[in-house]
Amino acid sequence: xxxxxxxxxxxxxxxxxxxxxxxxxxxxxxxxxxxxxxxxxxxxxxxxxxxxxxxxxxxxxxxxxxxxxxxxxxxxxxxxxxxxxxxxxxxxxxxxxxxxxxxxxxxxxxxxxxxxxxxxxxxxxxxxxxxxxxxxxxxxxxxxxxxxxxxxxxxxxxxxxxxxxxxxxxxxxxxxxxxxxxxxxxxxxxxxxxxxxxxxxxxxxxxxxxxxxxxxxxxxxxxxxxxxxxxxxxxxxxxxxxxxxxxxxxxxxxxxxxxxxxxxxxxxxxxxxxxxxxxxxxxxxxxxxxxxxxxxxxxxxxxxxxxxxxxxxxxxxxxxxxxxxxxxxxxxxxxxxxxxxxxxxxxxxxxxxxxxxxxxxxxxxxxxxxxxxxxxxxxxxxxxxxxxxxxxxxxxxxxxxxxxxxxxxxxxxxxxxxxxxxxxxxxxxxxxxxxxxxxxxxxxxxxxxxxxxxxxxxxxxxxxxxxxxxxxxxxxxxxxxxxxxxxxxxxxxxxxxxxxxxxxxxxxxxxxxxxxxxxxxxxxxxxxxxxxxxxxxxx
Numbered sequence: 001x002x003x004x005x006x007x008x009x010x011x012x013x014x015x016x017x018x019x020x021x022x023x024x025x026x027x028x029x030x031x032x033x034x035x036x037x038x039x040x041x042x043x044x045x046x047x048x049x050x051x052x053x054x055x056x057x058x059x060x061x062x063x064x065x066x067x068x069x070x071x072x073x074x075x076x077x078x079x080x081x082x083x084x085x086x087x088x089x090x091x092x093x094x095x096x097x098x099x100x101x102x103x104x105x106x107x108x109x110x111x112x113x114x115x116x117x118x119x120x121x122x123x124x125x126x127x128x129x130x131x132x133x134x135x136x137x138x139x140x141x142x143x144x145x146x147x148x149x150x151x152x153x154x155x156x157x158x159x160x161x162x163x164x165x166x167x168x169x170x171x172x173x174x175x176x177x178x179x180x181x182x183x184x185x186x187x188x189x190x191x192x193x194x195x196x197x198x199x200x201x202x203x204x205x206x207x208x209x210x211x212x213x214x215x216x217x218x219x220x221x222x223x224x225x226x227x228x229x230x231x232x233x234x235x236x237x238x239x240x241x242x243x244x245x246x247x248x249x250x251x252x253x254x255x256x257x258x259x260x261x262x263x264x265x266x267x268x269x270x271x272x273x274x275x276x277x278x279x280x281x282x283x284x285x286x287x288x289x290x291x292x293x294x295x296x297x298x299x300x301x302x303x304x305x306x307x308x309x310x311x312x313x314x315x316x317x318x319x320x321x322x323x324x325x326x327x328x329x330x331x332x333x334x335x336x337x338x339x340x341x342x343x344x345x346x347x348x349x350x351x352x353x354x355x356x357x358x359x360x361x362x363x364x365x366x367x368x369x370x371x372x373x374x375x376x377x378x379x380x381x382x383x384x385x386x387x388x389x390x391x392x393x394x395x396x397x398x399x400x401x402x403x404x405x406x407x408x409x410x411x412x413x414x415x416x417x418x419x420x421x422x423x424x425x426x427x428x429x430x431x432x433x434x435x436x437x438x439x440x441x442x443x444x445x446x447x448x449x450x451x452x453x454x455x456x457x458x459x460x461x462x463x464x465x466x467x468x469x470x471x472x473x474x475x476x477x478x479x480x481x482x483x484x485x486x487x488x489x490x491x492x493x494x495x496x497x498x499x500x501x502x503x504x505x506x507x508x509x510x511x512x513x514x515x516x517x518x519x520x521x522x523x524x525x526x527x528x529x530x531x532x533x534x535x536x537x538x539x
Contacts, residue, residue, distance in 0.1 A: 005512065006250070008240045008257050008265050013158045013510045020260050023266040024155045025164055027236060029171035030229040034108055035141045036175030036221040037182075039081070042074055042134070042346050043316065044183045046214035049073065049266065051207045051337040062206070062332045069127055073455045076131045077138035078313075082450035084142020089443015091143075092435055096247065097151050098238045104109075104147065105230050107140030109223045116220030129377040137222075142450070146442035149430035153438075154239035158510045162344060162367035165427045170360035173418065177226075177357055180349030182221050186214055187342040196336035207337040241511065245435040248273075285437055293516055297432050298441060302313025304376065305425040305449035307496035311489045312417050314456035315410075355411040359418025371507040372424045373500065379420010380497035386413045387490035394483040421496060423451065431506040436517045459488075 024414050043326045045067055055063030065073065084104070111133050118129035148168055156164040237260065245254035254265040283289035329343045367375055386409050390397060397406040425445070433441040506514040 005510075006253075006268055006271060008244060008250075008254050008268075008512070009512065011261055011265060012155070013265060015157045015261055017073075017160055021156065021164060023232075024152060024236070025167045027229060027232050028152050029410055030225050031105065031108075031144040031148050031233075032168055033117055033171040033175040033178065034112075034222055034226040034229075035144050036172035037179045037225070038108065038112060038137055038141060038219075038521075039077055040176050041179040041183070041218055041222065042077070042317065044179060044220055044341065044348065046070060046073060047332075048211060048215050048337055048341050049127075049342065050532075051340075052210065053126060055207065062337070067082075071458060073127065073132050073134070077134040077141070077452060078450050078457060080135040080138025080452045081142035082138075082236050082447045082454070084139035085145050085443045085450060086142075087139075087443075088143030089146035089441075089446070090164055091437045092147050092150060092439030092443075093246070095107075096238050096242055097154070097439065098234075098236060100143065101147050101151070101236075102230065102234050104140045104143035105226050105233060107136060108278045109138060109226045109230070111137035111221050112223035112226065116216035116218075118216075127177060142443075142446070145426070146430075146439045147364060147448040149426055149442050150439045151236070151239055153430040153511060154241040154435070158508060161431070161511075162372060162427055162507065163364050165198050165430055166360070166364045166367050166423050169423055169426045170357075170364055173352065173357035173360040177349060177352045179218075180345045183218050183341060183345035184349060186217050187345060189336050190214055191336075191338040191342060194338070196338065206335075211337050214338065241435045245517075280518075285440060290437070294441075296432060296502050297504060298444065300499060301425065301429045301441075301445040301539055302448035303499040304365065304380075304421060304450070304496050304503060305429075305445050306452035307427055307492050307499065308380075308417070308421040309449040309452035310456040310459070310492050311387075311413075311496075312422055312456070313453040314459065314485065314489055315417070316415060351411060355415040356418055359415040359420075359422060360467065362419040363398040363423040366419075367424070367427065368507060371505050372428050373503065373505045375419065376421045376424040376428075377497060379422070379424070380415045380500060382416040383413050383420065384490050384493040384497065386416070387486050387493060391483050391486035391490060394486070421500075428503055428506065431509075431511060431514050432504055434517055435511070438511075438515075476502075 015411050050064040050070075053063065054069075058333040064070075073405060088100055114133040115130060115137060118126055118133060120126040120129055130539060149165055150510060152165045152168045153161060190208075190210060191215070194208045196206050196209045237256035238247075238252075240253040240257045243249050243256065250269045250271070254267040258265045272348040283293075329340070329347060332340060335343070370378075390406060390409055396402060397409075429442040430438065504514070511517075
């Protein structure tokens with residue numbers, strides 16, 4: 001027998017799209033804008049850090065970060081993000097979404113500024129301080145994942161909920177794009193003001209002293225959008241689903257949502273009390289009941305996000321090598337350090353503009369039409385196809401006349417990652433778990449993704465140590481096993497496609513229906529889908 005549904009939740013489910021929806025998207029989305037800027041901007045300045053801090057006097061080559069330092073600088077924020085996702089995901093269910101939401105933003109603001117102010121008496125001191133602050137920056141970023149997804153899902157109506165959550169995540173694309181634009185602007189300004197000779201002319205002079213300001217400004221700029229968002233984030237009321245279903249304060253939930261929806265709502269305090277006494281919906285995360293109802297769902301969200309991030313973050317690390325191979329970025333000996341930052345930023349901005357950003361917004365446009373399952377399956381499928389399409393005839397693509405074709409196909413893997421699992425793995429965990437465990441389970445799923453990102457980052461570092469003379473003969477860096485790495489990523493994407501079958505479809509359902517909270521026994525009877533109807537999965 002179905003449980004009673006609160007009027008305030010029904011009102012949210014059927015509410016027409018209005019200003020408060022878009023306000024919530026912008027407020028939550030600016031957090032993701034900042035997240036992406038902070039996580040990916042480091043890749044724009046790692047070569048510059050090597051030139052500044054690891055140039056050896058009299059060396060015929062520019063300075064480069066040692067492998068251990070490079071992996072620490074780029075990977076430590078991912079480790080912090082994983083920890084933050086687990087901690088703040090749990091805290092969001094214990095203390096409430098709003099109370100924790102401001103903490104994550106403050107950490108991001110302070111650590112963005114501190115990263116750019118990393119000083120030390122030695123190179124080791126500077127790198128140690130940078131890694132320390134980037135870990136805590138990642139910790140704050142990690143909290144934004146479960147909280148933003150949960151808040152948006154609990155504010156949205158059921159008809160367009162997928163698009164709203166995906167739109168929050170799509171702000172990540174603009175954050176990546178902004179990182180490239182800021183780096184372009186700063187490096188162009190410094191290149192004009194402090195023109196240095198090409199490295200081949202004067203090895204020591206190709207990195208002007210003022211270049212040390214560039215990476216600091218780029219990293220510190222991440223505090224700006226976070227600071228601009230803080231006031232509005234603190235003005236958001238707590239979500240009605242947390243207030244009513246978790247905190248059991250029906251009156252406050254009705255008052256908050258009456259202001260948001262501009263309607264009169266009955267607090268229904270007696271109904272909340274009856275729901276609170278329903279033992280069928282009071283199981284914990286580590287209970288047998290949770291395992292029975294949602295165990296496979298959690299396995300599905302964790303494995304698909306884990307596999308997706310192995311591929312997605314590895315692809316991002318491949319970019320510099322692809323750019324070099326097609327001469328978007330000339331050899332270091334032909335340009336000064338500042339100009340190198342400019343060219344790296346230009347190349348990554350073009351990729352973001354042409355494939356990454358459009359992919360996100362295709363998901364926003366189609367997720368409530370096609371459904372989460374179809375988009376995720378399609379994305380993994382095409383990522384697999386394009387990876388193998390690049391890897392199997394690899395030597396064909398390395399010929400000079402075919403290199404642009406390689407880049408076009410490579411760009412399609414970014415497009416279908418974002419018009420696919422990179423968006424849906426964020427959306428679904430915010431919909432299929434009970435309100436009292438929603439933020440925690442999203443945090444666990446997201447942390448699994450960051451574990452995959454760490455595997456991808458360090459796996460790529462390992463692959464970069466494998467010498468491959470055949471690649472060098474075709475103009476690729478000898479240390480990168482590109483073909484073998486692409487094959488591995490193709491297999492990873494194929495596995496992601498298989499594990500997608502563990503993830504239920506939530507299109508058109510209320511959060512309570514998707515999580516099974518509207519059923520006394522927590523299980524809907526299985527129904528065979530009719531022709532033309534959505535696939536039905538027991539929850």
